Amino acid sequence: MITVSVQCLGVFRELGDDFDVDVESRSVLAIRNAVSAHLVKLNRPDLDRVLRRSIFAEGDELLKDHIVIEGSTVSLLPPVAGG
Amino acid sequence: MDLFSEINEDRWKCGLTDGPCQTAGLDVLVTDPAHGAVAQFFGVVRNHNDGLAAAAVDYDVHPELASKALAELCRDICAKYPVRLVIFHSRGLVRVGEASVVIAASSAHRKDALGAVSDAIDQLKVRVPIWKKEIGLDDEQRWLDGHSLREEQ
Numbered sequence: 001m002i003t004v005s006v007q008c009l010g011v012f013r014e015l016g017d018d019f020d021v022d023v024e025s026r027s028v029l030a031i032r033n034a035v036s037a038h039l040v041k042l043n044r045p046d047l048d049r050v051l052r053r054s055i056f057a058e059g060d061e062l063l064k065d066h067i068v069i070e071g072s073t074v075s076l077l078p079p080v081a082g083g
Numbered sequence: 084m085d086l087f088s089e090i091n092e093d094r095w096k097c098g099l100t101d102g103p104c105q106t107a108g109l110d111v112l113v114t115d116p117a118h119g120a121v122a123q124f125f126g127v128v129r130n131h132n133d134g135l136a137a138a139a140v141d142y143d144v145h146p147e148l149a150s151k152a153l154a155e156l157c158r159d160i161c162a163k164y165p166v167r168l169v170i171f172h173s174r175g176l177v178r179v180g181e182a183s184v185v186i187a188a189s190s191a192h193r194k195d196a197l198g199a200v201s202d203a204i205d206q207l208k209v210r211v212p213i214w215k216k217e218i219g220l221d222d223e224q225r226w227l228d229g230h231s232l233r234e235e236q
Binding site: 009010011013014053054055057059060062075077078079080081082083 | 126142143145147148149150151172183184204207208209210211212213214215226227228229230231232233
């Protein structure tokens with residue numbers, strides 16, 4: 001297992017600035033599934049619904065689900081609402 | 084303006100600032116002796132949303148991604164329109180009546196400047212990693228929903 005740190009942005013800041021999840025691989029899909037399980041454990045189905053419309057980033061790159069991250073930190077980006 | 088991120092290219096400039104955006108003097112940044120039109124847009128925090136009274140909006144920003152997305156947006160707009168363009172957006176607390184986003188464009192004729200500003204604000208809202216937390220008069224706070232970047236992939 002690998003520990004990945006998830007940086008929270010937008011509505012996910014309700015969980016704090018970041019949290020860790022244990023994943024079997026560094027694929028974004030594995031991280032997404034681990035974050036979903038984390039949210040269910042926290043009894044936050046509302047945030048789990050937002051997660052489905054959210055995207056991960058590593059540094060300044062947006063990541064598709066099949067991507068494998070290089071480091072051990074990702075940002076979790078909910079739907080954007082600038083302006 | 085207290086810019087913590089700024090990118091300049093020949094025809095455009097964009098940046099992120101802590102607190103409200105300054106509206107005065109924005110036109111000067113796009114001045115060009117060959118341009119006869121200047122269009123500006125100020126996005127200002129209003130005192131209501133969805134029937135609820137609002138006092139302020141707290142903007143959350145991913146600095147690296149937002150800077151990159153703003154630069155890409157400026158490049159796209161300047162590829163589509165023959166304009167000079169500037170875009171600034173706020174991070175942190177912006178109160179009712181203060182500007183959270185300012186955009187200015189100049190062009191030889193009005194159509195391009197107006198089109199550039201309109202496209203820029205429409206695209207900014209769906210492309211740039213920025214989030215709004217609305218703060219009510221009683222300090223009640225709620226994050227506003229937005230546009231999924233996942234749908235763009």
